[in-house]
Amino acid sequence: MTTALERIERTTQALKVFPLPSAVLFPHAALPLHIFEPRYRALVRDALAGDKVMALAQLEPGWEGQYGERPPMLPMMCAGLIIWHEELPDGRYNILLQGVARARLLSELPSEKLYREVRVQLLPDPVYQGPEEERLRQAVFELAGRVPASFAENLLPVVARTQGGALADVVAAAVIPEPERRQELLCELDVRKRLESVLDDVGELIARLSPVKPVGPLN
Known part of the structure; x- marks a missing residue:
């Protein structure tokens, strides 16, 4: 049976990412999100049709004037799985995103899609007891x-x-x-x-x- 981390690992060369300045997702925690912008509706629709994987990222300071474009993202993000979703009649979504692993941004892919995709390095925690x-x-x-x-x-x-x-x-x-x-x-x-x-x-x-x-x- 494929683990959650293995599912994430398969997406590291083209990880769908939702930059959201107001929220930070942690591994092992779930975050409810309301998806209403057309570009992120497309992201969620494509994720649900495939592996259900997406990441949540923060934007670098000063993003406010270019939010509608592709402002730079902070390099550390969290990749996760959509574990529940509700599609609303007008195309919006309510989703529950379960964090799986930290991911470091390596590069952003040129894309004709509405949303952004990136190459990342996954950074799962080592075993620790203390x-x-x-x-x-x-x-x-x-x-x-x-x-x-x-x-x-x-x-x-x-x-x-x-x-x-x-x-x-x-x-x-x-x-x-x-x-x-x-x-x-x-x-x-x-x-x-x-x-x-x-x-x-x-x-x-x-x-x-x-x-x-x-x-x-x-x-």
Whole structure:
């Protein structure tokens, strides 16, 4: 059976890419997207007709004046799989994109298509086990006592079974909203440093939040 990473590897010479300044996708995390621009409707339509692979990328600063063209992209992006989609009557799409692997931009392909395609090098994480994993898990468990129960219930089972760089990625995807900070962590290839960085972010979040007060009578 073909793995998700193997499916991505087959596309590295012509990877469909959606540059979206407001969002950063992490491996091992899913991101809902609403697709409405004609060029990206074409991208999603072609992806769904084939391997369901596409990447999400950030644009270099100063893109605003040329968004409708092909402004330069930051070199680190995330390649993923469309794991769910809904086509709307007017041709728009709602999709759920599951991140699979970091990808470094090598070159952009000349294309007559509406959307952009690139050559990339995939950068899957090496296997890593270290004390930073357990420290991050403990911090997330502490954070769970300070956030809505529904949020904690979704995050805790994932954190309990995830290891290494994937652990840093799923926590970052859940608790860090700022695209600039998310991009920094996407660019961090050293798994130990990434775990430590996300631990710092979780620690700062804990410090800003008060514990959730229990509801109802205490026994």
